[in-house]
Amino acid sequence: MINLFHTFFTNPLIDSLVFLYNHVAFQDLGVAIILLTLIIRLALFPLFYKGFRNQTLLQKIQPEIEKIQQLHKHDREKQGLAMMELYRQHKVNPFSSFLIILIQLPILIGLYNVFLHPPAGLNNIFLGLVDLQSTNLLIVATATILQYFQGKLSLPKARAGQENSPSFKMARNMIFLGPLITVAVLYNLPSAIGLYWLATTIFSIGQQLYINKQLEKEDKNGTTATDNSKNS
Numbered sequence: 001m002i003n004l005f006h007t008f009f010t011n012p013l014i015d016s017l018v019f020l021y022n023h024v025a026f027q028d029l030g031v032a033i034i035l036l037t038l039i040i041r042l043a044l045f046p047l048f049y050k051g052f053r054n055q056t057l058l059q060k061i062q063p064e065i066e067k068i069q070q071l072h073k074h075d076r077e078k079q080g081l082a083m084m085e086l087y088r089q090h091k092v093n094p095f096s097s098f099l100i101i102l103i104q105l106p107i108l109i110g111l112y113n114v115f116l117h118p119p120a121g122l123n124n125i126f127l128g129l130v131d132l133q134s135t136n137l138l139i140v141a142t143a144t145i146l147q148y149f150q151g152k153l154s155l156p157k158a159r160a161g162q163e164n165s166p167s168f169k170m171a172r173n174m175i176f177l178g179p180l181i182t183v184a185v186l187y188n189l190p191s192a193i194g195l196y197w198l199a200t201t202i203f204s205i206g207q208q209l210y211i212n213k214q215l216e217k218e219d220k221n222g223t224t225a226t227d228n229s230k231n232s
Contacts, residue, residue: 009110014119021122029118030126030195037199040111044104045207051100052204053211056154057092059171060215115192126195136191143186143198144179150201151175153208 017029017036025031041048064086072079087094118124124132130139155171186194 005106005110009106010113013107013110013114017114018119018122027123028126029122029124029132029192030130033115033132033192033195034199036111037196038203040107041200041203044107047100047103048204048207049211051097052154052207053215054092054094054096056208056211056215057090058094059155061086061090061092062171111196112193115196116190118192124192126191130191130195132192132195133190135186135188136194139191139194139198140183140186143194143201144182146198146201146205147178147182148175150205150208151178153205153212 013036016039017032020035021027021029021032025035065083068079068082068086072082086092118132126132130136152175155175182197186197
């Protein structure tokens with residue numbers, strides 16, 4: 001099983017990293033890591049986009065979920081049917097996040113192995129300044145700050161009276177979970193992994209901005225359509 005994993009995941013990632021290092025990244029391992037991260041995120045963009053969109057929509061419809069839970073708190077069957085209807089109306093798959101994690105997990109493990117133990121003979125100094133084999137607190141701090149910013153972007157705007165709801169408070173507190181995990185994971189690891197984490201977070205921020213704009217357009221179109229139907 002381990003040999004199969006190396007054959008289909010670790011070895012192709014190593015070959016890709018070495019190719020980028022020798023032919024594109026000017027023999028700078030840090031640049032090669034950023035390029036490889038970008039290629040993987042672009043290849044998995046539809047998957048990540050769907051997951052991020054579902055997560056954002058779930059947070060957005062949380063007040064409606066709470067209403068259903070309260071309305072049918074004594075009837076689990078009606079509650080489940082109402083929840084499925086709500087998900088259908090908003091085109092949300094509540095299980096997509098778990099599926100996406102399962103799909104990308106082998107790739108993440110492979111990348112972790114590659115960046116933790118990069119091939120011998122490569123220049124480990126990023127831009128002539130950062131030793132990628134040692135922890136770099138600047139990279140850790142930058143990744144942590146950007147992780148917090150990404151969390152803020154994923155938090156839906158609070159509607160009237162929603163600021164004090166349990167779900168909104170929980171979502172607001174979860175913003176701090178990402179940065180805490182970032183510090184805990186990266187603090188004692190080589191900055192090669194920190195650089196990958198940082199590049200991934202920057203890509204995720206751009207993706208979240210794009211999703212937020214798309215959802216705003218959908219909201220405006222929905223509002224316009226509703227207004228037009230009322231006027232007619």
